[in-house]
Amino acid sequence: MTTATDTTATGHADHHHGPEKGLMRWIKTTNHKDIGTLYLWFAFTMVLIGGAMAMVIRMELFQPGLQLVDPHFFNQMTTMHGLIMVFGAIMPAFVGLGNWLIPMMVGAPDMALPRMNNWSFWILPFAGGILLSTFFMEGGAPAFGWTFYAPLSTTFAPDSTDFFIFAVHLLGFSSIMGAINIIATVLNMRAPEMKLMDMPLFVWTWLITSFLLIGAMPVLAGAVTMMLTDRNFGTAFFDATGGGDPVMFQHIFWFFGHPEVYIMILPAFGVVSHIIPTFARKPLFGYSSMVYATASIAFLSYIVWAHHMFLTGMPVAGELYFMYATMMIAVPTGVKVFNWIATMWKGSMTFETPMLWAISFVFLFTIGGFSGLMLGIAPADIQYHDTYFVVAHFHYVLVTGALWSIIAATFYWLPKWTGKMYNEGLAKVHFWWAVISVNVLFFPQHFLGLAGMPRRIPDYALQFADFNMISSIGGFAFGASFILFTYIIIDAIRNGEPATKRPWEGAKGLEWTLDPKAEYHSFNKPPSRKLIEQESQNS
Amino acid sequence: MKRLTTLLSTLVGLMSTNVFAEYGLNMTEGVTSISRDIYDLHMLIFWICVAIAVLVFGAMFYSVFAHRKSKGAVAAQFHESTKAELLWTVIPIIILVLMAIPASRVLIDLEDTSKADMTIKITGHQWKWQYDYPTEGISFISNLAQSSKDSVNDDSNKPENYLLEVDKHLVLPVDTSIRFLITSNDVIHNWWVPDFGVKQDANPGFINDAWAQIDEIGTYRGQCAELCGKDHGFMPIVVDVVSKADYAKWVTNQQAIAKAAADSANKTWSKSELMAQGESVYNTNCASCHKKDGSGMPPIFPAMKASPVANGAPADHIGLVLHGKGGMPTFKMLGDADLAAVITYERNAFGNTGSVVQPSDVKSAR
Ligand code: HEM
Ligand SMILES: [Cu+2]
Ligand SMILES: [Cu+2]
Numbered sequence: 011m012t013t014a015t016d017t018t019a020t021g022h023a024d025h026h027h028g029p030e031k032g033l034m035r036w037i038k039t040t041n042h043k044d045i046g047t048l049y050l051w052f053a054f055t056m057v058l059i060g061g062a063m064a065m066v067i068r069m070e071l072f073q074p075g076l077q078l079v080d081p082h083f084f085n086q087m088t089t090m091h092g093l094i095m096v097f098g099a100i101m102p103a104f105v106g107l108g109n110w111l112i113p114m115m116v117g118a119p120d121m122a123l124p125r126m127n128n129w130s131f132w133i134l135p136f137a138g139g140i141l142l143s144t145f146f147m148e149g150g151a152p153a154f155g156w157t158f159y160a161p162l163s164t165t166f167a168p169d170s171t172d173f174f175i176f177a178v179h180l181l182g183f184s185s186i187m188g189a190i191n192i193i194a195t196v197l198n199m200r201a202p203e204m205k206l207m208d209m210p211l212f213v214w215t216w217l218i219t220s221f222l223l224i225g226a227m228p229v230l231a232g233a234v235t236m237m238l239t240d241r242n243f244g245t246a247f248f249d250a251t252g253g254g255d256p257v258m259f260q261h262i263f264w265f266f267g268h269p270e271v272y273i274m275i276l277p278a279f280g281v282v283s284h285i286i287p288t289f290a291r292k293p294l295f296g297y298s299s300m301v302y303a304t305a306s307i308a309f310l311s312y313i314v315w316a317h318h319m320f321l322t323g324m325p326v327a328g329e330l331y332f333m334y335a336t337m338m339i340a341v342p343t344g345v346k347v348f349n350w351i352a353t354m355w356k357g358s359m360t361f362e363t364p365m366l367w368a369i370s371f372v373f374l375f376t377i378g379g380f381s382g383l384m385l386g387i388a389p390a391d392i393q394y395h396d397t398y399f400v401v402a403h404f405h406y407v408l409v410t411g412a413l414w415s416i417i418a419a420t421f422y423w424l425p426k427w428t429g430k431m432y433n434e435g436l437a438k439v440h441f442w443w444a445v446i447s448v449n450v451l452f453f454p455q456h457f458l459g460l461a462g463m464p465r466r467i468p469d470y471a472l473q474f475a476d477f478n479m480i481s482s483i484g485g486f487a488f489g490a491s492f493i494l495f496t497y498i499i500i501d502a503i504r505n506g507e508p509a510t511k512r513p514w515e516g517a518k519g520l521e522w523t524l525d526p527k528a529e530y531h532s533f534n535k536p537p538s539r540k541l542i543e544q545e546s547q548n549s
Numbered sequence: 550m551k552r553l554t555t556l557l558s559t560l561v562g563l564m565s566t567n568v569f570a571e572y573g574l575n576m577t578e579g580v581t582s583i584s585r586d587i588y589d590l591h592m593l594i595f596w597i598c599v600a601i602a603v604l605v606f607g608a609m610f611y612s613v614f615a616h617r618k619s620k621g622a623v624a625a626q627f628h629e630s631t632k633a634e635l636l637w638t639v640i641p642i643i644i645l646v647l648m649a650i651p652a653s654r655v656l657i658d659l660e661d662t663s664k665a666d667m668t669i670k671i672t673g674h675q676w677k678w679q680y681d682y683p684t685e686g687i688s689f690i691s692n693l694a695q696s697s698k699d700s701v702n703d704d705s706n707k708p709e710n711y712l713l714e715v716d717k718h719l720v721l722p723v724d725t726s727i728r729f730l731i732t733s734n735d736v737i738h739n740w741w742v743p744d745f746g747v748k749q750d751a752n753p754g755f756i757n758d759a760w761a762q763i764d765e766i767g768t769y770r771g772q773c774a775e776l777c778g779k780d781h782g783f784m785p786i787v788v789d790v791v792s793k794a795d796y797a798k799w800v801t802n803q804q805a806i807a808k809a810a811a812d813s814a815n816k817t818w819s820k821s822e823l824m825a826q827g828e829s830v831y832n833t834n835c836a837s838c839h840k841k842d843g844s845g846m847p848p849i850f851p852a853m854k855a856s857p858v859a860n861g862a863p864a865d866h867i868g869l870v871l872h873g874k875g876g877m878p879t880f881k882m883l884g885d886a887d888l889a890a891v892i893t894y895e896r897n898a899f900g901n902t903g904s905v906v907q908p909s910d911v912k913s914a915r
Contacts, residue, residue, distance in 0.1 A: 075704045082779045148848045155776045162736040166876055250754020291624040299634045322750045323757035326660040330653060337645045348637040354612045358624035380598040389655040390591045392748045393576050396774040461573030462743045464774045467782030471713045473573055
């Protein structure tokens with residue numbers, strides 16, 4: 011990047027000036043902190059929209075019978091809820107965290123490709139807008155599940171599906187550009203004195219995640235393009251009457267889809283690996299094994315996809331292979347959990363809000379890991395597949411996993427972002443409210459699934475009534491917790507006590523050497539070797 | 550209020566032990582060797598997970614309570630231990646291998662469909678199941694029962710087996726090794742009866758198989774387990790498992806009914822006969838998309854009222870219903886008489902003014 015670019019970006023020739031005033035600051039910005047903020051607010055909005063859809067779903071499922079919506083609209087709700095949470099909330103939130111934190115953590119002044127950074131963000135609102143606009147089209151929004159299996163998503167889908175395909179393409183562009191930017195930043199913009207094995211774990215996990223994104227998103231783009239041509243140009247990739255195969259769609263989808271679930275959890279592992287050492291006041295146990303475990307999970311995530319397809323009629327040899335490969339993932343995942351606990355062991359722990367979220371992450375994510383292991387056992391999956399047991403599993407890993415780490419990260423780094431502290435008392439109330447309600451919401455779903463309730467149904471038999479009602483009540487309570495969360499964040503930004511440079515006693519990392527509210531342009535001079543060593547997690 | 554009391558009693562019930570059976574907390578053991586093997590495997594893995602959880606979470610919570618600053622704990626500074634890392638890599642691998650052995654055995658057993666005594670072909674349709682007994686020459690469609698359809702919007706009056714009842718049960722003999730051939734006519738469905746341990750995708754254009762030998766006489770219920778569109782939640786499965794003698798009787802009886810239907814397709818029907826028969830065929834097969842009053846759900850599902858097809862040439866109407874078009878499924882699995890009746894009904898109900906169609910017209914159009 012030339013100086014000329016930087017000049018237009020900030021509107022000044024002088025780097026040390028602050029941001030432009032007004033709305034144009036946000037539209038034209040190439041500053042990683044501004045873009046990080048934009049991503050985070052976007053993701054937050056999407057959580058609320060996707061959450062509102064979840065409320066509709068839980069209201070309809072509150073008791074047997076159809077009270078609120080018709081089945082077709084119900085399917086639109088589940089589909090859009092899934093798509094928005096995955097592509098609109100979790101992924102952009104992690105990119106936002108990456109934008110804010112990675113340059114500060116590697117001692118770089120900004121992302122390597124700031125212009126592209128601006129573009130990868132600004133694609134998102136358009137993609138999201140296109141996706142949401144399908145609700146107002148004839149035939150309604152996509153109603154074929156976030157996994158959009160053909161031929162329900164091709165021959166039998168509403169016309170709005172072509173807009174869905176376009177939106178997925180845009181989201182894919184945005185993710186790939188974000189990933190390229192992170193790889194370039196970590197590899198080229200890292201402080202010259204910083205070796206790879208000095209990098210904080212959040213940077214490591216994001217670097218590895220970026221390679222997953224670059225490998226997986228083009229496959230998704232391929233899948234939706236084949237759908238597009240099947241729908242509009244007479245091809246028959248997924249249509250048996252034309253010599254195609256609908257099961258091939260599932261192979262392609264899950265070849266993207268399984269890496270995708272790790273895209274949503276690896277950065278979470280990174281976040282937790284920062285918070286636990288801080289509040290245990292003890293170095294991370296096994297820094298290098300954490301790095302290797304992350305890399306092996308990423309590799310394995312490419313070779314287990316068909317564990318989502320045990321019932322499609324795969325040959326036994328295939329089922330055996332995918333069962334064994336899936337079980338293997340439990341090993342590096344276990345290594346991570348053991349390392350976190352070994353980090354807490356004999357520490358000197360305090361339980362500020364970020365730590366509460368991190369500890370409950372370890373506990374609840376591991377529950378999701380256990381159910382994942384059970385699902386991976388191919389014969390048992392016959393009874394679990396496509397039931398509420400699966401719904402419970404992936405909400406334990408995604409909500410109390412991925413989302414939990416995002417909330418933990420928000421409380422942990424908010425002082426550095428805003429220069430203000432949040433209200434610790436209220437934040438603790440919020441934590442307990444959320445952690446209790448989320449379990450009331452999702453734990454009974456294990457029972458529902460085992461008792462035989464299929465997923466993606468708007469109405470159910472009478473024996474499922476009690477647990478559904480409990481789950482819905484938990485859902486409403488969990489939904490309401492976001493009102494408090496919003497209040498705490500806005501209150502902190504507006505009225506928070508000023509923060510210190512290093513608000514957490516045991517925190518390590520280059521970001522904590524910056525001003526209480528990180529300067530608009532940080533690390534214009536790269537940090538020294540001495541500083542890097544002092545702040546390294548691998549010491 | 551009533552719901553609230555049941556809710557409270559559930560919460561109380563959760564604390565007592567015999568609640569397991571009542572509220573269905575766990576997987577069913579089922580009535581086939583496969584379902585029992587799966588159940589055992591499920592319980593084995595479950596208890597292994599519980600044991601690991603007790604150790605891991607025990608250590609974590611012990612640490613949370615014992616190693617806190619407020620208790621004066623001073624942080625140790627140890628980290629990195631190759632020995633520990635090796636230990637917690639190797640031990641899980643051993644446990645996983647021990648889990649994989651029984652899992653592989655069950656998997657290989659249940660995929661072996663070579664030992665079947667009889668075959669049933671199952672075809673998924675949006676949103677009903679078709680059952681064919683190839684050797685016996687029996688074929689029928691199984692729809693969600695009218696009692697369930699009627700009470701979807703009526704919360705005060707839910708029938709027993711709400712959403713788990715159909716108009717025609719699949720009938721199978723006990724103690725017989727049965728092979729299921731499963732396919733679909735439109736989108737992907739999944740035929741699942743938990744008590745049999747059988748759950749298999751029904752893929753359009755391909756045939757999957759599964760097998761079961763059912764040990765106990767009884768009625769077993771299941772549901773479609775793959776999102777298949779609007780009424781995915783409304784296409785249950787009900788199987789009556791009967792003694793071999795009762796099964797033989799049922800087969801003879803069904804064959805007689807099929808013969809009578811074939812005979813009636815050869816006669817000429819009066820318009821009122823066709824309309825009466827047609828209304829019931831329409832309500833079971835067509836009303837889910839075109840609505841009972843013929844208003845449809847435009848733009849996806851066109852109205853029958855004033856439809857150009859229903860008021861146009863009979864050949865086009867017959868052709869469309871026989872072969873389907875886009876989202877409109879084929880109905881060639883219905884008998885000639887039923888098809889003639891439903892087409893006549895569509896052409897003359899809802900204020901339409903089409904002609905009468907006879908079974909022989911349908912027969913020659915096939
Ligand atoms: C211990 C590691 C894990 C294992 C062994 C595992 C295994 C599985 C299996 C076998 C399924 C398919 C279930 C079925 O459809 O019958 C599944 C579903 C799913 N998993 Fe995991 N999983 C693990 C961790 C994760 C993580 C970390 C995430 C994301 C953060 C995740 C997200 C999902 C999602 C979203 C689904 C549902 C996909 C759908 O809609 O069908 N899983 N998992
Ligand atoms: Cu997977
Ligand atoms: Cu279905």
